[in-house]
Amino acid sequence: MKNGGIVQASLVKDKKPRRVRCGRSCCVFFCQFVCLLLVIFFLAVGIAALIIWLVLHPHSPQFTLESAQIPTLQVIQPATQNQASAAATVNADVILSVQATNPNRKISIYYEVITVYISISATQIGKTQVPAFFAGHQNITLLVAEVKAQSVPVQSSVSTLLQSQISQNHISLQARVDVKAKLKIGRYESFSFWVHTRCTLVVTPPSGNITGHLQSHSCHMVL
Structure with a gap:
């Protein structure tokens, strides 16, 4: 066992x-x-x-700054300098002409949202939106965006810099174009994506009835 x-x-x-x-x-x-x-x-x-x-051969949409006009630009200092809360304000009217290019031969683009921002010394003074539109193959569309700033408060350092630039007859502005778009290939539509373009502009200030205009600029795209 x-x-x-x-x-x-x-x-x-x-x-x-x-x-x-x-x-x-x-x-x-x-x-x-x-x-x-x-x-x-x-x-x-x-x-x-x-x-x-x-x-x-897909390519991203391209945005090129064609011109810039400044009909109005004013720096208004506070009436009472003794008040700590008082701030200078800016009135401005900036008109940008931007060329939107679809370089693709077989891809169309829906531009769903186009927002343009204008800043002075990294201080945003205004923004505007351009109406949505459809761009066919190799389409080139000229967009006009007018950004208005009405009594926008800015820091004293920004107002001092802007007044100095006006006296020197050249102003540095920053423009930003944020675009939400999607591609159309035949009947297929892609998901939405963003394209961001950043530009630095040097413009002349307006004087009397003379509108300020673009002197030089540099732009780069950020996906």
């Missing part, structure tokens, strides 16, 4: 490792199979994306 018991115990001990080995083997096989499927999936997506890029 003792020998029989010993034999049975040894049989149980021999069977347990075999079950463990089988479970581990199945788990390893399953993980390898899943990894193989993922590799095949991402490889297929990559090949499809490459084919689409080679066929369509």
